[in-house]
Amino acid sequence: MSYVKEIYDNLQKKHPYETEFLEAAKRILDSLSPIVEANEDLYRKNALLERFVEPERIISFRVPWTDDNGVNHVNLGYRVQFNSAIGPYKGGLRFHPSVNQSILKFLGLEQILKNSLTGLPIGGGKGGSDFDPHGRSDAEVMRFCQSFMTELYKYIGKDVDVPAGDIGVGGREVAYLYGQYKRITNLYEGVLTGKGLSFGGSLARPEATGYGLVYITAEMVKAAGKDLAGKRVCVSGSGNVAQYAIQKLQQLGAKPVTCSDSNGYVYDPDGIKLDVLMDIKQVRRGRVKEYADQVPGAQYVDGKRPWGVACDIALPCATQNEINGADAKALLDNGCWCVAEGANMPSDSDAIDAYLAAKILFMPAKAANAGGVAVSALEMSQNSQRLSWTFDEVDGKLHDIMKNIYKNVADAAKRYGHEGNFVVGANIAGFEKVANAMIAQGLV
């Protein structure tokens, strides 16, 4: 039996209920086959894959908190410290009712390879809670964050593990978490990224994931002899990643025509008006439905995702498995020729098979959305130096990092005989460095 199959079968036996984790592990292991076959003796001797698929440590804890009516609640909290071969654990915190250990292990495994692709010294981790911030007051969110950090602070630190935001965790939550960490430890250190500008945050971190996604998309499109300008783009989601992807698309002359949330999507044939969207999301914490109430000509479609809208390019920026095989077919039938993933694992396996069979341009999440964590690592550098770089300096470094990721992913795909397959390219390019470091550091 092949080494990757052996590893996957064992994982399935050990963690039969962790569906999202098994799905991510299968896809990663399958696309690592070319490099594993080329190095099988070395990898087996070092139990490399056995170690790669198991987190170094998982912390799980209860998070008690009281709502504004005096009612007590208990949520679950986690931190998956997956791999520290090339740097301290690094990765976001997700607050969403769907969060469980399987989802955080899938996100943590992806994060290891993503972080390696950035070229910066960061290991892989992920954490979060099944807490739902929707509809909660600032005071409730603050009390929840304080309780969460009262347990988490024991396991993190600027050189140990540096969390950041993800779904449901933005600037407000990071600030509350930071305040509580500082209060408990008496340390003013860069233990979280995505902080406010007045307390160690980096310029361009809020923009970084969306901007980076568009930078790498532009690079891929350019290499195919095309141009982003004038292209119609379907974006999903309406949070941090979606908003800044829309902004950068517009700056580069493309036309994003959709955005969405978990209730439905908005189609604006004239192009999304970002000031309206940002006011709804950042100021009022509202729903995308309100956009169609405000903008003449825009349509709100309840209970659906935007993949039936005709476009050149699709940028899924909401959540995992938001494009299935039928959605991918609809995109392709309507002429979509490029997909780049802002969200983590938004396309399911059938969708990816459909893109690859149709030979469209496809950049998977771990490369396409790496700009966020890359600028997080730049925030860590600025904190260590006790300096703040300008917006243009950070944005310029982000742009270079995304161009390099594109080049490394395309080169790795070619080197291993899969030219143009950026799924194989991204997994192998990310894995090579981590594998070498794990082998060099011995059986730990």
Ligand code: NDP
């Ligand atoms: P936000 O919380 O800012 O926004 C999330 C958006 O996705 C909201 O519009 C939300 O709608 C929607 N969404 C969430 N869950 C679902 C669901 N189950 N079905 C449909 N829509 C959903 O998160 P981010 O923008 O930060 O994250 C979006 C994606 O990008 C995630 O996959 C995240 O892991 C990934 N990512 C984020 C990075 C970052 O720096 N923030 C970096 C790299 C990747 P609703 O309000 O209805 O829930």
Ligand code: 2IT
């Ligand atoms: O999925 C991701 O890369 C993130 N949520 C960002 C993580 C980070 O540490 O900035």
